Amino acid sequence: MTPEQLAEAIIAALDQAVAAGDVTVEVPREVRVERPRSREHGDWSTNIALQLAKKAGVPPRDLATNLASRLAEVQGVAAVDVAGPGFLNITLDAASAGELARSIVEAAETFGTNETMQGRVINLEFVSANPTGPLHIGHTRWAALGDAIRRLLLASGAEVTAEHYTNDAGNQMDLFGASIVARAAGTEVPEGGYPGDYVTEIAAAVLADRPDLLDLPEAEQIEVAKELGYRHQLAQMQQTLDTFNVHFDVWFSERTLHDGAVEQAVERLREQGHVFDQEGAVWLRTTDFGDDRDRVLIRANGVPTYFASDAAYYLNKKDRGFPEKIYLLGADHHGYIGRLKAISACAGDDPEANIEILIGQLITIAGARMGKRRGNALYLTDLLEWIGSDPLRYSLARFPADSPLDLDGEEMRKRSNDNPVFYVQYAHARTCNVARLAGEDGVSRDDGFDPSLLAHETEATLLAALGDFPRVVAQAATLREPHRVARYLESLAASFHRWYDECRVRPMDEHEEITDLHRTRLWLNDATRQVLANGLGLLGVTAPERM
Incomplete structure (x- = not known):
């Protein structure tokens, strides 16, 4: 049952x-x-x-x-x-409890999926890095958590669009272009520019595309370098995320908002009665909806603010048919909560139902706080080469997003039972080994199944743990807390290891008769393998068959 x-x-x-x-x-x-x-x-x-x-x-x-x-x-x-x-x-009773093993094996990859969020249409935005440098350690946490949340929402029946908002407009892009030109010319980057070694590499790629770059007029140099550098950097970001097993359905360009969308958004909000003019600037009266101060949309010089882009982007999501919008933002974005909720209210939405904002806390690895502009950032590519995708994703997923993290990279790499990801993956590999050796001994699930035989204390505990998986998935999706799945998998692995120590699936030797007890325990072993694989998959972590 x-x-x-x-x-x-x-x-x-x-x-x-x-x-x-x-x-x-x-x-x-x-x-x-x-x-x-x-x-x-x-x-x-x-x-x-x-x-x-x-x-x-x-x-x-x-x-x-x-x-x-x-x-x-x-x-x-x-x-x-x-x-x-x-x-x-x-x-x-034992037979009813044991029947769960067969149900799990037959359900396969669908076991754990549920319909608690059926009918909900969600836009999930995360990472949203500036295309002015490689993804760094801060982006890494949201990449792991955001993709795990996406998988959980999908497993719970929601229709989810994972979206990356690319900040490819504004002064930062001009500084990026100027930094590339400076490196191409062998000079220092301008004040406020990007000094990292990666800029030198991008400059070399840009020069390969445009050998005449430095022969162009200065303004044109910056424009060409900005555009070509942007293409190189965006492609590198996409490739890195793909290696990290993180995939987006939409890569949204901020530039597209500056082709009339910002102006249209201002007029739409004005029609709602929340826009006013003061001292030559255009303002949104966000204090009506809990913000600490009203916000400027268009400066007195006619230049839109970043807040105007935020408003236009929110309305764009609404127009694309997303009743629910989830934003995953970095630790330095606490101030965005009130203003984004105010935008939602000014747009005629319910801030409690139509927008959700999650803030991730800072993360350090081996005690090193990183900043991209200092040129000493710890990049996601470095982390992947050093630690690996599986340990990195699992370690980041097993803690709540609002808890600051100080992780040890060498501990994350260890292949020992003290390392949670290794412990869980090893449990999965062990289930595969049990099944492989049992098959060599002639034990086959198809030859018999008697759930009443699963009466050992460790079997009752393991079955109860397996049966809890769908609830854990649904709760983790509802609360946006992938760490619940990780902690569940560690507990399940512990229950499996205890069962493995107490109950044999294979006969002791060639003289022991193969019975339904062996076959039924193989069903339980394979059910455990399936749940471990399904849970790891929700975290974007592989389930190895051998370790």
């Missing part, structure tokens, strides 16, 4: 209680079941009686007792206990 099937049984018990006149209440179409903190309290627990008691006008324990008597008659339920003020603790 899966957790979903148990939830359906609870709903059926509620329907029966209402039909019998024992209680009058609207029966919910969804009931949540969870694993109790202690295995002594059964396989699953629900607080549905506590949730409905007040509406039903009965004491929670009375409602729980009524449901317990009905659930006790359900095939596959071994016992139901009423605990505390009205919790229901449910224990399944």
Whole structure:
């Protein structure tokens, strides 16, 4: 019996209680079941009686007792206990619990997917790096977390568009072009420019494309260098992210907003009644919606502000049919929360429903804080070469986004059980090895399956952990917290290793008869392999078959 099937049984018990006149209440179409903190309290627990008691006008324990008597008659339920003020603790019989192993194997890659976010259309923006230099350590965290959130939302039924907003307009691009020209000429970059070694490499590539660069008029040099350097840098960013197993559906160019979209956005917001003119500038009255001050859209000299681009970009997303917009921003963007929510409200949306802003905290590796303009940045390419994609993605995913991180690169590389990613990947590789050797011994799943034989204590624990996976996925998606999946996988790996130490899938030797116990345990082994693979996939981490 899966957790979903148990939830359906609870709903059926509620329907029966209402039909019998024992209680009058609207029966919910969804009931949540969870694993109790202690295995002594059964396989699953629900607080549905506590949730409905007040509406039903009965004491929670009375409602729980009524449901317990009905659930006790359900095939596959071994016992139901009423605990505390009205919790229901449910224990399944071994056969019913063990049936989950076959369900997981048959579901394969779809096990863990759910429909909790079915029908929701979401634009998820993350990384959004300036194309003036390589992706650095700060972008790396949001790349790992953003892509994991994308995978979780998709697994929970949402329609998701992953989007990279490319800041390819403004003074920073002019400084980028001027820096390339300076390096091409062998001179120092201008004040406020980009001094990194990568600029010298880009300058060489630009000169290869345009050998006549330095023969052009000065203004044209900067314009040509800016455009060619931008193309080289953007291609490098895309290639690096691809190596990091991060993929975007849309690469949105800020430039496109300056072909009339900004002006149109200002007029649309004016029509909403939130734009005013003062001292020659055009303002948006964001204080009406909680911002700490009103914001300038168009300066007195007629030049749009970055805030104007933000407003135009928000309206662009809305026009493209995204009711929900999630922004993943860096640690230095706390001030954006109020202003972006104010834009949403000024555009006629509900800031609590139509926009969500997540702020990631700073990250250091081996104690080195990095800044791209100082020319000593730790780039994603460096991290991939040093640590590798899997350890890097997993290590970043296993912590909440709002927690500052200080990681040790050498520890992340270690192939030992003290390294969480190795521990989980090794568990997956071990399941593959068990299946491979069992097959060589003649143990085949197709020859038999008797779930009642999965009666060992470690098997009950492992099955309960496997059954919890869909709930973990749904919760991680709802809360935008991939670390819940990582921590779950570590717990699952621990349960599997304990089971492996206690229960054999293969016969001891060639003289031991192969029985349904061996075959059924192979089903459980393969179910564990599938869940480990599915969970690692949600984090963008590979599931190796050998280690």
